[in-house]
Amino acid sequence: MTSPALSVLDLVPVRTAQTTGQALAATRSLARVADDLGYRRYWLAEHHNMPAVAATNPPVLVAMVAAATERIRVGSGGVMLPNHAPLVVAEQFALLEAAYPGRIDLGIGRAPGTDPLTSFALRHGAGGVTDDAVGQFPRYVEDVVAMMSPDGVAMQVAGRVQALRATPRAASSAELWLLGSSDFSARLAAERGLPYVFAHHFSGRGTAEALELYRSGYQPSERYPEPRTFLTVNAVVAETQDEARRRALPNLLTMVALRTGQPLSAQPTIDEAEARGVPDEHRALAEQMNARWVVGTPEEAAKQVTDLATRYDVDEVMLHPIAGAYAETPADRSPYREETLRLLAGAL
Numbered sequence: 001m002t003s004p005a006l007s008v009l010d011l012v013p014v015r016t017a018q019t020t021g022q023a024l025a026a027t028r029s030l031a032r033v034a035d036d037l038g039y040r041r042y043w044l045a046e047h048h049n050m051p052a053v054a055a056t057n058p059p060v061l062v063a064m065v066a067a068a069t070e071r072i073r074v075g076s077g078g079v080m081l082p083n084h085a086p087l088v089v090a091e092q093f094a095l096l097e098a099a100y101p102g103r104i105d106l107g108i109g110r111a112p113g114t115d116p117l118t119s120f121a122l123r124h125g126a127g128g129v130t131d132d133a134v135g136q137f138p139r140y141v142e143d144v145v146a147m148m149s150p151d152g153v154a155m156q157v158a159g160r161v162q163a164l165r166a167t168p169r170a171a172s173s174a175e176l177w178l179l180g181s182s183d184f185s186a187r188l189a190a191e192r193g194l195p196y197v198f199a200h201h202f203s204g205r206g207t208a209e210a211l212e213l214y215r216s217g218y219q220p221s222e223r224y225p226e227p228r229t230f231l232t233v234n235a236v237v238a239e240t241q242d243e244a245r246r247r248a249l250p251n252l253l254t255m256v257a258l259r260t261g262q263p264l265s266a267q268p269t270i271d272e273a274e275a276r277g278v279p280d281e282h283r284a285l286a287e288q289m290n291a292r293w294v295v296g297t298p299e300e301a302a303k304q305v306t307d308l309a310t311r312y313d314v315d316e317v318m319l320h321p322i323a324g325a326y327a328e329t330p331a332d333r334s335p336y337r338e339e340t341l342r343l344l345a346g347a348l
Contacts, residue, residue: 003302003348004309007041007318008034008341009077009201009232012054012061015250015267015324018331023054025332027061028068030321033338035069037345040316042069043077043107048114048122052254052267059092066100075105077197077232077318078179082110083122086140087166090147094166097148097174104174107197108144110137110185138188141178148173182206186214193221195228200312201320207231211312230316231308235294236323237301237343238336244295247336249273250324255289256282270324293322298347305344319344 010030014023031042044061047053055061058076066074079089089106097104112119146153150173152165178189181199183206189196190213198210211229218227234251238244250273257264260282268276278286294304305317323336
C-alpha cells in the first residue's frame, strides 16, 4: 500500500500558564505548518466548559484557520448538531464555503461534547433548540444538507410555500461528513450516502465493525457514489522513543482524569506531568490508552500509521497531535505538536 495522506485534528489545547489567545496563536502556527507540509485537511473540534480545551466554536475557528492558510481543507471535527439550530449551522458553513470555495468540510456529530449543565445552557439559553435534539439528529442532518444547497429547501408556512436558503447565491457547498463513536452514525451515513469518520482516536474500539457496517450498507448518492472514510489517531513523534513518551504524558494524564471523573485543569506541562506521574490505581488504564496511540520515532510512527491505514483500508489518516510542552516553551507556540507533523510527513 502507498503511504496514506495525512490530515490534522485540533482541539486547541490550553496548558498551564497559557491564555486562550496564546493557545489560538499556537493553533494558527500549527495549521500553517500542516499547510506547508501538504497535509490534506485540518479539522477543529467542539468541546465546551473544559479547562484544557479552547475549541468551543468550530465555525469561528474554521474561519481563523482558513484565513491563515492557503491550500489545506479546513473543517469541523465536528459541530455537535444537537447543540445548535440546523439553519444556523447551514448559514455558518455556507458563508465559509463562499469565502473559501472548495476548502471547507462540515463534520457533524450528535454527542453533546460537554457536561449536562453546559449542554442545557447551549440548547435552551436562547430558547431555540428542542429537548429532543438528539432524537431529531437524522432530520437535522437532512435540513442542513438541503439548506446549504444552491436551491435551498421549500417550506410551507401559513398555507404558502417559501424557499429557505442558507445564503443567497451559493455556487458550491461544503463537504458534509458524519462523525461517530458508535454504529448509529455509521448506519445513518450509509443510508444517506454521506462520508463518515469513526472516532478511533477517542476510543480505539469498534472501529473495524463501524467501518464494515458503513461500507457494506452504503447507498450511493449523487455527490458521493462511493463510501468515503478515513482514520483518526492520537500521535506524538520525536527523535527518540523516550522523548516521545515524555511529550505524550501531559495528554495521558488529562485523559486519565477525564475517564476517571477527576477534577479537570489546564493541561500540565511535561515538567509538571513527570513530577505528578500516573497514579498507581490508574496505571493499567493509562497503558491501555497509550497502546492505541502512535508514539515513537519517525520510522516507528510511519510504520504504525501505514499499518493502521492498511488494517482499516483507508487512504487517509488524521493525526491528533497531542505532544505537550515544557515550562520554558513560548506560550504562543506548540513546537512539539509542529514537530510531530514535520517528522511524520518526512518519514512517510
